[in-house]
Amino acid sequence: MILSDLDYKGLRPTRAVIDLDAIADNMRTLLAMTPARTQVMAVVKADGYGHGAPWVARTALEAGASSLGIATVSEGQILRRSGVTAPIVLLGSILPEEAETACHDTLQVTVADESLLEAVQRAARKATGTPVSVHLKIDTGLRRFGTMPDCAPALATRIASDPNLRLAGVFTHLASADEPDDPFTFEQLALFDRTVKAIVAAGVSPPPLHAANSAGILRGLGTSYTIVRAGIALYGVPPSADVPLPQTMRPAMRIESRVTRVIPLAPGDSTGYNRTFRAHEAMVGALVPIGYADGYRRELSSRGWVGLSGQRAHVLGRVSMDQIVVEVPRGIGLKVGDPVHILGGNIADGAPSILEMAEQMRTNPYEVLVCFSRRVPRIYLRNGEVVAVSAQADSAAMNAWAEAPEIQP
Numbered sequence: 001m002i003l004s005d006l007d008y009k010g011l012r013p014t015r016a017v018i019d020l021d022a023i024a025d026n027m028r029t030l031l032a033m034t035p036a037r038t039q040v041m042a043v044v045k046a047d048g049y050g051h052g053a054p055w056v057a058r059t060a061l062e063a064g065a066s067s068l069g070i071a072t073v074s075e076g077q078i079l080r081r082s083g084v085t086a087p088i089v090l091l092g093s094i095l096p097e098e099a100e101t102a103c104h105d106t107l108q109v110t111v112a113d114e115s116l117l118e119a120v121q122r123a124a125r126k127a128t129g130t131p132v133s134v135h136l137k138i139d140t141g142l143r144r145f146g147t148m149p150d151c152a153p154a155l156a157t158r159i160a161s162d163p164n165l166r167l168a169g170v171f172t173h174l175a176s177a178d179e180p181d182d183p184f185t186f187e188q189l190a191l192f193d194r195t196v197k198a199i200v201a202a203g204v205s206p207p208p209l210h211a212a213n214s215a216g217i218l219r220g221l222g223t224s225y226t227i228v229r230a231g232i233a234l235y236g237v238p239p240s241a242d243v244p245l246p247q248t249m250r251p252a253m254r255i256e257s258r259v260t261r262v263i264p265l266a267p268g269d270s271t272g273y274n275r276t277f278r279a280h281e282a283m284v285g286a287l288v289p290i291g292y293a294d295g296y297r298r299e300l301s302s303r304g305w306v307g308l309s310g311q312r313a314h315v316l317g318r319v320s321m322d323q324i325v326v327e328v329p330r331g332i333g334l335k336v337g338d339p340v341h342i343l344g345g346n347i348a349d350g351a352p353s354i355l356e357m358a359e360q361m362r363t364n365p366y367e368v369l370v371c372f373s374r375r376v377p378r379i380y381l382r383n384g385e386v387v388a389v390s391a392q393a394d395s396a397a398m399n400a401w402a403e404a405p406e407i408q409p
């Protein structure tokens with residue numbers, strides 16, 4: 001189906017198409033890649049890596065995910081408000097004063113020091129009913145959030161002996177799993193194992209463990225712990241060029257737009273701010289309504305390309321806030337309204353893959369996924385059919401799709 005042919009009742013032509021079937025299939029592949037008893041946590045922080053956390057969460061859970069991973073309390077609130085009842089693990093560091101709100105929404109908090117643990121203990125005392133689930137994070141070398149290994153047994157003992165708390169996990173995070181040549185990953189995993197042994201030796205019954213991110217899962221490292229945490233691979237994107245995905249996985253996001261003006265350029269003409277591009281010969285430009293306010297970063301000025309009729313069309317000059325001009329390859333008879341493939345999707349469309357755009361933007365594929373702003377409406381497909389649209393302040397679109405569940409925060 002060519003989405004640009006459909007009538008979107010007032011939606012702008014620039015949109016992200018999210019293939020929920022890809023997310024479900026990727027989830028099932030991740031389950032098949034890990035031992036049968038290993039649970040997969042779907043990491044849906046940063047609005048599901050830009051895909052829309054409630055939709056990704058629902059799809060991943062239906063396909064077999066056991067829990068969800070997030071970074072901030074408000075991300076958990078959005079998921080709870082969207083009706084998610086599955087376990088949600090707050091992987092990021094929070095302040096003690098956020099503990100009560102987190103517990104109120106039954107988010108599983110990660111602790112790594114006494115002050116946060118005390119705040120969680122206070123919040124858990126107030127919360128009646130089931131004990132509050134807590135994860136303990138060990139710093140095995142990333143030197144970000146986590147307790148130093150020698151403090152871990154005391155913290156674990158305090159959690160395990162508090163009747164209002166449940167030690168739902170002990171975990172660590174790998175610094176360089178996406179670099180297969182770096183032996184540091186093995187040092188981290190060995191230190192993690194030693195720390196877990198010390199926790200158990202201190203009298204704590206063996207807790208659920210987790211360490212692997214997508215790169216770990218793809219390399220088979222840390223997959224025999226209780227849980228693995230799958231982020232970028234769930235979205236069908238490799239963590240780095242050195243850790244490829246199995247062929248069966250595919251990206252869930254593509255971005256498309258349409259030509260809004262065909263621009264004849266005479267020799268000597270420039271296009272865009274500051275006139276950084278000048279035509280040496282007669283050529284044709286195409287105006288595309290996407291700019292850095294949409295997340296099409298200014299870094300892509302004179303560097304990026306889009307797909308036009310299956311060919312690469314390079315960005316001419318500066319990326320503006322709301323638009324770009326690309327070079328129409330010779331021999332293409334382009335007209336207003338023709339589809340433009342900005343990112344991902346079918347290779348035959350000529351658009352860059354997410355890894356290629358990461359290179360153009362001088363960043364990693366993670367930042368590419370999260371950089372597209374809320375101004376770009378998300379269109380959700382299931383079995384090739386549009387099941388929902390999430391548009392920023394596009395009231396016409398929201399009214400037209402009123403029967404679709406609203407997922408605006």
Ligand SMILES: *Cc1c(COP(=O)(O)O)cnc(C)c1O
Binds near residue numbers: 043214231232
């Ligand atoms: C983001 C995150 C993940 C997911 O990482 P991917 O490389 O996207 O799979 C896993 N664990 C923690 C603690 C994270 O913050």
